[in-house]
Amino acid sequence: MLALTGVHAHYGPIEALRGVDLEVAHGEIVAMIGANGAGKSTLLMTICGAPVPSAGRILFDGADIAGLPTFEIVRRGIAQVPEGRRIFPRMTVLENLQMGAAAGDATPSALAAGLERAFALFPVLAERRTQRGGTLSGGEQQMLSIARALMARPRLLLLDEPSLGLAPMVVKQIFQVIGEINRAGTTVLLVEQNAYHALRLAHRGYVMAQGRVVMSGSGAALLADPDVRAAYLEGGAKPPPGA
Amino acid sequence: MPSAVDRLAVRGAGQLAGRLRDAAAAAFVTLVLALPLVGLRTVDQGGALVLETRWDWVAIGVAAVFVGRLALGLFAHLRLRVPRVVPRVAQGVAMPWLAWAVAGFAVALPFLPFADRYVIDLGTTLLIYVMLGWGLNVVVGLAGLLDLGYVAFYAVGAYAYALLALNFSLSFWICLPLAGLLAALFGIALGFPVLRLRGDYLAIVTLGFGEMVRIILINWQSLTNGPNGLPSIPRPSFFGLPFERAPAEGTTSFHQFFGLDFAPEHRLIFLYLLILALALLTNVFVLRLRRLPLGRAWEALREDEIACRALGINPTNVKLSAFAIGAMLGGFAGAFFATRQGFISPESFTFIESATIVAIVVLGGMGSQIGVVLAAAFLVLLPEIGREFAQFRMLVFGLAMILIMIWRPQGLLGHREPTVRLGRAAAPRP
Ligand SMILES: Nc1ncnc2c1ncn2[C@@H]1O[C@H](COP(=O)(O)OP(=O)(O)OP(=O)(O)O)[C@@H](O)[C@H]1O
Ligand SMILES: [Mg+2]
Numbered sequence: 237m238l239a240l241t242g243v244h245a246h247y248g249p250i251e252a253l254r255g256v257d258l259e260v261a262h263g264e265i266v267a268m269i270g271a272n273g274a275g276k277s278t279l280l281m282t283i284c285g286a287p288v289p290s291a292g293r294i295l296f297d298g299a300d301i302a303g304l305p306t307f308e309i310v311r312r313g314i315a316q317v318p319e320g321r322r323i324f325p326r327m328t329v330l331e332n333l334q335m336g337a338a339a340g341d342a343t344p345s346a347l348a349a350g351l352e353r354a355f356a357l358f359p360v361l362a363e364r365r366t367q368r369g370g371t372l373s374g375g376e377q378q379m380l381s382i383a384r385a386l387m388a389r390p391r392l393l394l395l396d397e398p399s400l401g402l403a404p405m406v407v408k409q410i411f412q413v414i415g416e417i418n419r420a421g422t423t424v425l426l427v428e429q430n431a432y433h434a435l436r437l438a439h440r441g442y443v444m445a446q447g448r449v450v451m452s453g454s455g456a457a458l459l460a461d462p463d464v465r466a467a468y469l470e471g472g473a474k475p476p477p478g479a
Numbered sequence: 480m481p482s483a484v485d486r487l488a489v490r491g492a493g494q495l496a497g498r499l500r501d502a503a504a505a506a507f508v509t510l511v512l513a514l515p516l517v518g519l520r521t522v523d524q525g526g527a528l529v530l531e532t533r534w535d536w537v538a539i540g541v542a543a544v545f546v547g548r549l550a551l552g553l554f555a556h557l558r559l560r561v562p563r564v565v566p567r568v569a570q571g572v573a574m575p576w577l578a579w580a581v582a583g584f585a586v587a588l589p590f591l592p593f594a595d596r597y598v599i600d601l602g603t604t605l606l607i608y609v610m611l612g613w614g615l616n617v618v619v620g621l622a623g624l625l626d627l628g629y630v631a632f633y634a635v636g637a638y639a640y641a642l643l644a645l646n647f648s649l650s651f652w653i654c655l656p657l658a659g660l661l662a663a664l665f666g667i668a669l670g671f672p673v674l675r676l677r678g679d680y681l682a683i684v685t686l687g688f689g690e691m692v693r694i695i696l697i698n699w700q701s702l703t704n705g706p707n708g709l710p711s712i713p714r715p716s717f718f719g720l721p722f723e724r725a726p727a728e729g730t731t732s733f734h735q736f737f738g739l740d741f742a743p744e745h746r747l748i749f750l751y752l753l754i755l756a757l758a759l760l761t762n763v764f765v766l767r768l769r770r771l772p773l774g775r776a777w778e779a780l781r782e783d784e785i786a787c788r789a790l791g792i793n794p795t796n797v798k799l800s801a802f803a804i805g806a807m808l809g810g811f812a813g814a815f816f817a818t819r820q821g822f823i824s825p826e827s828f829t830f831i832e833s834a835t836i837v838a839i840v841v842l843g844g845m846g847s848q849i850g851v852v853l854a855a856a857f858l859v860l861l862p863e864i865g866r867e868f869a870q871f872r873m874l875v876f877g878l879a880m881i882l883i884m885i886w887r888p889q890g891l892l893g894h895r896e897p898t899v900r901l902g903r904a905a906a907p908r909p
Binding site for chain 1: 772775776778779783785786787788790791793
């Protein structure tokens with residue numbers, strides 16, 4: 237469904253991606269882990285066209301989307317839950333969700349169906365629908381950000397660190413929902429620091445370092461790999477006891 | 480060992496010293512500013528310019544600032560209490576009620592006993608500013624694009640109306656949409672080059688745009704008659720019935736048609752009701768837009784442009800539409816202004832007009848419709864009330880602005896109404 241070959245991206249003189257090859261097949265959950273500054277967020281942003289890749293090809297459903305403006309890419313069926321959630325703070329939960337539908341089918345019935353799906357995934361959002369986005373808790377904001385991205389019914393969902401700054405219980409819930417979203421037919425590319433949860437959920441995983449993919453394999457294989465364990469599990473996110 | 484009371488006294492003294500220093504600093508700034516601005520004055524004495532000094536004025540000013548600043552510091556805690564009076568109304572609870580009351584009063588005004596020529600004229604001016612405020616509110620309040628050159632579109636609308644009416648003898652009702660359309664085109668023309676700009680940079684470019692339009696109006700003598708302006712712009716008629724004592728051969732005038740005695744107030748009242756209708760239409764139009772995807776996209780763009788892109792919104796179109804619609808509304812107001820005045824010149828479209836309109840939007844609480852009305856009333860009526868102290872008008876004006884910014888930094892009604900409530904379409908709001 238999505239295939240990157242030799243993708244480079246620059247911020248001015250800084251080369252943040254140095255030839256990334258990556259593939260996401262229809263129906264998969266693919267996890268991308270890596271240290272801070274490895275270029276994971278840049279990768280997701282580059283897929284969405286900001287920054288525009290300086291070299292390489294990005295194929296989505298067989299068409300090269302490199303160089304298209306962001307809104308054009310999004311309208312083809314890619315949605316991103318950006319790093320830091322980026323919900324609209326002064327707008328209500330409902331308005332945030334309606335904004336999410338901008339790229340998709342904006343008829344009232346489609347909107348109502350989208351809201352229903354969102355509230356089924358995150359019942360707490362239904363309770364909070366008239367609350368302003370900025371006054372939601374961090375976890376609720378993350379849920380809103382995911383729900384908002386789903387409003388346009390994307391075929392590929394890009395998630396950037398959805399577990400960032402959340403309590404373990406909420407992290408678990410979010411990962412459960414990501415699984416549900418995937419089972420309902422949405423392909424997922426997930427960037428995470430929380431390697432344990434991400435790799436356990438994902439069908440396949442990639443490890444990134446300094447703008448390159450340095451390792452790949454099935455989620456289970458990466459979890460068992462001694463290098464991955466040493467770099468991303470032992471020191472940082474340990475499996476919670478009994479998990 | 481010092482008692483608690485002693486300690487308090489010591490702290491109080493320390494605070495007082497701080498306040499005195501602060502007041503002295505403010506007084507010093509005043510001194511530096513006032514020495515050339517107030518202290519020196521050029522007077523014409525028998526054809527020769529003579530410098531006159533007014534040190535006493537400077538001394539009074541410096542003393543007033545010192546005392547005022549000290550009082551402000553000492554009674555700072557009052558700030559916390561005073562605002563409760565204003566926001567009670569402002570909290571949004573009484574809003575629909577307030578809006579309907581204001582609208583009802585506005586409709587009834589010309590027929591109230593105290594409504595003489597002056598009151599109706601003032602009301603008309605006020606409504607022009609309300610309409611301009613609502614128009615700019617689209618750009619500044621909703622889309623979050625700080626536009627300091629809004630007067631340009633007002634000017635384009637006014638000149639478009641005047642030129643079309645004078646050269647082609649088109650009626651007001653044909654010129655009005657054309658003027659709005661032309662202003663909208665200017666809005667897009669301004670929008671394109673500034674698409675990438677935000678905040679301060681956008682403000683500077685739009686400010687320059689406003690000045691450019693004014694200077695073109697001054698210098699394009701052959702079209703605009705330059706600084707002399709365009710006189711004898713046709714006045715509007717009541718659907719073909721002119722407001723004249725002695726209408727031209729073969730036409731019936733308003734008072735003849737309705738069998739009334741001729742009264743110059745008829746035209747004034749008609750103009751007042753006309754701008755009231757235009758303003759109310761503008762309001763309904765903007766409120767409707769706010770609930771449509773386009774209006775919501777404006778607000779989302781103000782909140783977070785990157786998130787908007789990520790949601791598949793084309794920021795170019797959204798921004799251009801905000802500029803175009805804001806400009807169009809300004810153009811309508813300009814057309815009305817031209818027909819009401821009967822005479823326009825570039826002098827009516829200086830930067831101070833832009834500044835006033837921005838002040839109306841900001842004071843009103845960015846994005847609030849009824850807030851714009853209150854702020855416009857404040858900014859237009861206050862100078863009128865202060866007319867007796869003509870000299871101190873601007874002083875009172877500035878002081879009032881400062882007080883508002885202290886008490887209501889978010890604007891008079893800085894409370895954003897959601898566009899949807901409880902999952903169904905929002906209840907209509909006037
Ligand atoms: N807008 C930007 N301008 C300049 N440099 C940037 C920009 N965004 C990211 N970078 C740089 O690009 C590199 C990759 O950053 P990126 O945000 O993609 O890392 P990351 O893997 O997402 O890290 P983290 O896990 O901390 O979120 C970093 O060196 C960063 O400093
Ligand atoms: Mg990141």
